[in-house]
Amino acid sequence: MNRRDFMLRAFKGMVITGLLPQFSSCLRSNDDKKYFFPLDQSDMNYVQLNFYGGPVRWGFDNFLRPTESHEFIPTRMVGGRFKDGMGDVELKWVKKHGYLVPDFWDLKMKSGVEHSTLLQNMISIRGVDINVSGHPHGIIKTVRPDSTQPSIQGVISDHSKSPLPSIIFGSNPATRSYESIKRGGIKIPLNERNLLEQILSPFVLAEEKSLFGSNNDKKKIITKVLDNLKLVEGAEDKYLKELYGSLDLFIDNLAPFLDEYESYLSKYEKLILQNIRNFDGLSLDKLSLRTLDMGNLSKFKSEDEWGRYKIDYQTYLRGDNLEEMLSSADLGFVPHQFACTEFLLKRGLTNSLMMSTPNEMGSFLYNCSNQNNVHQKSFSEGKIVSTKDKFVSIQMDSHNTGTILQTIASFMFYRGLVPCLDRLKNELKAIQIGDNKSLFDKTLIHLCSEFERIPSEFESGTEHNHRSHTSSFLSGSIKKFQIAGNIKTGNNVYGTIGTAGHVEKFGRNLDPRDIYQSICSIMKIKSPVPRAEVLLDWKGDEITSTLNELKNVEGVSC
Amino acid sequence: MLKIILLMLFILSNLAFADDYAEKNGPSVKKTERFAGRFFIRNTLMEIFGKSAEPIIEANYFKAGKQVGGPCDIYEQVYHEQDHMEDPTRECPGGKPASKYPHFPKTNILRSSHLLKTCYELVYKQPIPSSLQGQNDFIKSVSKKFYPFGGDEKLRETLSLKFKKWDLESRKEALFTYCLSPGWQRL
Numbered sequence: 001m002n003r004r005d006f007m008l009r010a011f012k013g014m015v016i017t018g019l020l021p022q023f024s025s026c027l028r029s030n031d032d033k034k035y036f037f038p039l040d041q042s043d044m045n046y047v048q049l050n051f052y053g054g055p056v057r058w059g060f061d062n063f064l065r066p067t068e069s070h071e072f073i074p075t076r077m078v079g080g081r082f083k084d085g086m087g088d089v090e091l092k093w094v095k096k097h098g099y100l101v102p103d104f105w106d107l108k109m110k111s112g113v114e115h116s117t118l119l120q121n122m123i124s125i126r127g128v129d130i131n132v133s134g135h136p137h138g139i140i141k142t143v144r145p146d147s148t149q150p151s152i153q154g155v156i157s158d159h160s161k162s163p164l165p166s167i168i169f170g171s172n173p174a175t176r177s178y179e180s181i182k183r184g185g186i187k188i189p190l191n192e193r194n195l196l197e198q199i200l201s202p203f204v205l206a207e208e209k210s211l212f213g214s215n216n217d218k219k220k221i222i223t224k225v226l227d228n229l230k231l232v233e234g235a236e237d238k239y240l241k242e243l244y245g246s247l248d249l250f251i252d253n254l255a256p257f258l259d260e261y262e263s264y265l266s267k268y269e270k271l272i273l274q275n276i277r278n279f280d281g282l283s284l285d286k287l288s289l290r291t292l293d294m295g296n297l298s299k300f301k302s303e304d305e306w307g308r309y310k311i312d313y314q315t316y317l318r319g320d321n322l323e324e325m326l327s328s329a330d331l332g333f334v335p336h337q338f339a340c341t342e343f344l345l346k347r348g349l350t351n352s353l354m355m356s357t358p359n360e361m362g363s364f365l366y367n368c369s370n371q372n373n374v375h376q377k378s379f380s381e382g383k384i385v386s387t388k389d390k391f392v393s394i395q396m397d398s399h400n401t402g403t404i405l406q407t408i409a410s411f412m413f414y415r416g417l418v419p420c421l422d423r424l425k426n427e428l429k430a431i432q433i434g435d436n437k438s439l440f441d442k443t444l445i446h447l448c449s450e451f452e453r454i455p456s457e458f459e460s461g462t463e464h465n466h467r468s469h470t471s472s473f474l475s476g477s478i479k480k481f482q483i484a485g486n487i488k489t490g491n492n493v494y495g496t497i498g499t500a501g502h503v504e505k506f507g508r509n510l511d512p513r514d515i516y517q518s519i520c521s522i523m524k525i526k527s528p529v530p531r532a533e534v535l536l537d538w539k540g541d542e543i544t545s546t547l548n549e550l551k552n553v554e555g556v557s558c
Numbered sequence: 559m560l561k562i563i564l565l566m567l568f569i570l571s572n573l574a575f576a577d578d579y580a581e582k583n584g585p586s587v588k589k590t591e592r593f594a595g596r597f598f599i600r601n602t603l604m605e606i607f608g609k610s611a612e613p614i615i616e617a618n619y620f621k622a623g624k625q626v627g628g629p630c631d632i633y634e635q636v637y638h639e640q641d642h643m644e645d646p647t648r649e650c651p652g653g654k655p656a657s658k659y660p661h662f663p664k665t666n667i668l669r670s671s672h673l674l675k676t677c678y679e680l681v682y683k684q685p686i687p688s689s690l691q692g693q694n695d696f697i698k699s700v701s702k703k704f705y706p707f708g709g710d711e712k713l714r715e716t717l718s719l720k721f722k723k724w725d726l727e728s729r730k731e732a733l734f735t736y737c738l739s740p741g742w743q744r745l
Contacts, residue, residue, distance in 0.1 A: 163667065164667055164668075165666055165667065171658075176658075180664065182664075183664065183665075183666055184663055184664030184665065184666035184669070185666070186625065186666065186668055187624050187625075189624070199668075202622070202625075202668050202671040202672050202675070203671050205675070218678065221678075221682070221731070221734070222674065222678065224731060225731060225734045225735045225738060226738070228713075228716060228717065228720065228731070228735045229713075229735060229738060229739060231716045232712045232713045232716050232739070233740065237740075238591075238665060239591070239665050239670070239740045240740075242665055242666065242667050242669075242670040243670045243674060243738065245667050245670070246667050246668075246670040246671035246674055247674070249667070249671070250671070
């Protein structure tokens with residue numbers, strides 16, 4: 001062999017040994033597409049939809065009149081549709097799955113599926129007495145009712161075998177109440193489109209440009225180092241286990257997962273857009289709104305006359321521009337959270353999630369166009385001026401939202417939420433896990449907020465009803481619709497609005513600790529909350545309510 | 559008299575039960591580890607790896623404040639002129655929300671992966687820090703940097719036994735091990 005042949009063969013050898021790792025890494029990146037999979041489905045999944053802000057739910061899942069024999073006293077503002085052209089509202093009832101429910105549930109999604117299909121897998125507990133005032137205290141009682149113990153997400157996370165601990169979206173007192181003993185939660189702010197990247201990007205090893213390096217080599221080095229630490233700290237060290245856990249999750253390329261997330265996000269966005277501006281069932285066409293009498297302020301008796309037109313403090317709706325206001329509205333980060341939740345549950349990355357609001361107060365609708373639409377009334381100046389705010393949100397904490405916008409906004413919100421829940425349910429149902437069960441059977445979705453509301457007599461807003469909390473649960477393991485819990489009938493001033501009624505079985509009102517205890521019971525983990533009652537439990541493979549009281553008891557609301 | 563005797567027997571039997579319970583179950587004390595926030599981690603690693611480490615720490619660890627902890631203090635931001643901070647290192651990166659990050663993050667998998675990536679890049683994407691180069695007793699020098707007050711005896715012994723000679727590969731592995739070790743991060 002001469003020098004030329006030797007150099008040529010050596011060069012060929014170098015190329016092959018250099019290219020082979022690249023080729024194998026291409027194969028590996030195909031495997032990465034299948035990375036993450038439901039690892040251990042013995043754990044139940046828990047997803048909490050926390051409507052922080054305390055929205056009205058009497059048109060949705062606060063079932064005030066479960067049967068015809070339950071006394072119901074109607075009152076202003078408590079409604080799900082417009083009764084007449086002046087903006088009076090009413091609740092109409094339909095029978096679904098053995099109970100009377102607001103006729104919202106009779107409506108159909110754009111897909112043609114009735115809202116009430118969700119009820120087949122729902123248990124709703126009403127009349128829970130939060131018994132503390134204020135949003136932060138109220139929501140803390142829901143999320144972490146015993147301040148000496150972990151929050152519900154924390155205790156689930158501590159017992160979980162999932163790679164990631166609880167994932168909490170948003171930033172508000174509910175999300176900040178997270179507390180655990182062993183595993184810190186992952187808090188994802190709602191400030192950009194790609195939520196999944198925030199969760200997964202720590203697990204991407206920087207790309208190696210070298211022909212001779214690969215992430216596999218990196219992982220070998222890291223494994224050697226972790227093994228060194230194992231000799232010192234011991235195999236059971238929690239910190240070390242997390243380092244090994246993160247090594248298991250490292251991936252070469254995030255792009256396929258982000259594409260998957262983006263496809264889910266597009267679907268949820270489309271679902272919401274298709275459904276939120278479908279006003280069937282609201283009787284919006286009956287509504288003919290007056291505009292403010294520009295020339296005669298003395299007739300204007302403030303909230304007594306114009307309360308129902310209120311949007312916010314000192315801001316009123318100019319009715320002829322309502323359509324423009326609603327045409328730009330959206331639901332904020334709801335689709336993003338659903339997309340992320342679907343990805344994470346399908347991949348078995350976590351078994352505990354909280355979907356919540358981006359900041360200190362949740363809104364039904366975001367980005368409602370406000371230009372030239374709304375008049376800001378200034379009594380002291382004796383004139384009506386236009387607001388300069390281009391966009392406005394319709395808050396869930398509706399202290400200053402009158403009947404008209406509150407009814408429309410809450411209707412639109414739940415109109416958008418139900419298809420998202422329906423899709424999530426169907427996607428999880430499609431994933432089969434052993435023993436003829438689906439991922440939806442292994443998931444408990446919890447709808448909650450701090451409290452219900454008390455309507456104002458001027459219809460200019462609502463106050464907190466901290467003696468009324470509703471928690472609704474959805475799961476494939478719930479085989480029939482159930483409502484449980486007692487409420488008071490109220491009186492002719494406030495009507496039936498869901499205030500907690502005494503439960504004979506326990507000799508007291510229901511307490512948020514009972515909800516916490518029930519969730520632990522369903523998750524099959526030991527509850528750290530003592531002396532609380534279990535309201536939901538397993539009966540074989542089925543989740544049922546163990547509370548057999550469902551009464552509207554005589555009593556004044558508040 | 560009989561009643562007094564019975565009462566005393568009752569009290570003593572409860573004490574005996576309590577002793578028995580305590581012996582079996584021990585005192586109930588909950589202990590949680592506290593890990594330092596990102597400012598401490600950044601400052602320590604920059605001290606060891608040098609100023610050139612700053613971009614690596616910033617990109618892989620510091621910016622993930624919500625996961626790794628370490629709120630900034632908005633009152634430390636002193637401006638003498640508009641847009642001119644007296645000490646730019648005191649800036650609250652990410653704005654006011656950065657002042658609400660947890661002080662003492664619990665260990666979590668995200669924190670672990672951020673630290674793992676940071677330490678890997680510090681060790682393998684840069685030369686060994688000049689203060690550690692050419693040292694005869696490499697492991698002793700590294701130990702002094704990460705554990706100036708001791709507490710790493712077992713780690714030092716383990717690595718000394720493993721590496722008979724200190725070539726580049728073994729130095730990097732030892733440095734990486736020290737960087738990931740939990741002791742220096744614990745408060």
